Amino acid sequence: MPAAVKLENVVKRFGALEVLKGISFDIEAGQVVALIGASGSGKSTALRCINRLEQIQSGTIEVCGHRVEDPALDPRSLRQDVGMVFQSYNLFPHMTVGENVMLALKRVKRMDRSAARKVAERVLRQVGLAEKIDNYPEQLSGGQQQRVAIARSLAMAPKVMLFDEVTSALDPKLTGEVLRVMEDLAKAGMTMVVVTHEMAFARRAADKVIFMHQGHVHEVGDASILTTPETPELREFLDHDL
Amino acid sequence: MGDFSSGHMIYLLNGLMWTVLLSMLAMLLGGIAGFAVMLARISQRRWLRRISLGYVQIVQGTPLLIQMFLMYFGLGVAGIEVPALVAAALAMMIYSSAYLGEIWRGSVLSIDNTQFEAAETLALTRWQSLVDVILPQALRIATPPTVGFTVQLVKNTSLASVVGFLELTRSAQVINNSLFEPFLVFGIAAVLYFAVCYPLSLWSRILERKLNAGRRQA
């Protein structure tokens, strides 16, 4: 089975600062991968390189058959296969929940309004927010907004979904409702790359855990490395985190 | 054609001098009247608030050009003979008092109301609270938009040309009537206005940025 996402020797610099110092890993279709590490370790940057929100300096990234590092690649074709959910939700405040979900369906997938509305209803039901379709984002709690953001991304039927610290802005109660939605997605077979601080979630849901440290992939394994880490750096990180 | 001479330039510069003078006069008179408008707008007396609101609505609802005509002809029918400079300055006083009054009212109201309450618990009178506590804080906030308004003021002195005051725009018209070189003559006038207004615009923007930076730190 070909990898859904494959990074090889990826280097990313911001000016003189080298954030990714030649990282490699791959993710199979249907896998849930947790990207963990201290802040500044490069995990969010790695995630953002996967759908080319950041342009890399060298190395290769292949995502669902797209050569991401190729300057000739139209990022829009890539992004139809790769969904992304952000820490700060980034819902469009001037649009209702339904309009948020329908925007890309209409503009990118060229669906008509009624077809887009049907998709929106389906994905919002999936995240448990069908009744909020005509509300505005600011009328929703943080957890609900984040679930809408997941639905918005899900509506495009991506092959891979990226989650960038999606619960960091939420209190524990709201975190739970978002993580439950993500676990449902994982069970349904979605390929997911999750940058997270929620070790409990990683233990439960991740098929693969990638620990990043100072711009390198430092340790890779299944969820068991979170209980029996091999490297002292991961052990220290886990101790700190608890 | 094309015989724009140094004499013409001196004539324009003379006009510019009157433009600057009228601007300063308008700012001085408008500032005093604007302060009164601001006080009336935040007064605790309802009738004073109502009247001053009406005044502001009327002034901000009519063109300065019409205000110029009204002042010019109004003084005329009242039998008061004044130079065009005075008529223009009085019209601009009324015009700027409304805008400055509103700018300053906004600045005063942007000061947290708890400052007023704190001053009152110290048994300061309302006037003392205003002068000693509120205004010094409001001043910082009011400065950038006030400087910004002076740009409007300088530009709007050009309308004094319609009541015959020989400032920069009128001077340019006079020269153009004899030379008929509108691009050149009005172009030079525009450059002269720009030379006065642009530094003020920049200054206002810098003050604004400083204020925002200070606020973000706070």
Next chain:
Amino acid sequence: MNYEFDFAALAPYWQSFLAGAWVTIQLTVVSVALGLVIGVLCAVARRSGVRSLRMAAGAYIETVRNTPFIVQIFFIFFGLSSIGLRLPILWAAVFALVINVGAYAAEIIRAGMDAIPYGQIEAAEALGLTKFQIYRDVIIMPAIEKVYPSLTSQFVLMMLTTSITSQISAEELTGVANNIQSNTFRSLETYVVVGLLYIGITFLMRGAFWALGQIAFPRRRRLGLL
């Protein structure tokens, strides 16, 4: 002072006053619409990655904002006719007004665009929207919503500015007034009446913008923000 006001002398001219007011309203509507377009385009140009485009838009905006409208309209109207281009007066008036208000609108709209959080744009990129779609759906509309109050005050100021077009003999409200007062010698009364008409138009305009905001920004209506 023993001046006797005589508004009755103006009565025969009521149709002229209304015709002038109507021209003022037409000038305003056309200039607001076109000025908004210029404003949006220049605001986008000010944020462009192309340096020359940014500089050109900046130069235009600063030139207009730091020179008086009356000089601008003389420059355009008399300037163009000096090279043989005789525009109809109302066209020249609209042209000058659009150039003027476009620059002010551009600065206001740009401030609104700058206030859109960058994450909004990234989210739209991640959804696969084109640059044009992102500008239209995610930047321009919410930016205008944010600055709607300043934008509409600027447009009211522009309506008052239309009075200056009387100086190139446009037959709008002030131009009509100039004619009437020279016929009747009732200058003060004429300008009082015209002043009141301007106040009426100002309130009309504020009402129209309020209603327009209700239609254009359903979120503000729903959340009671307008």
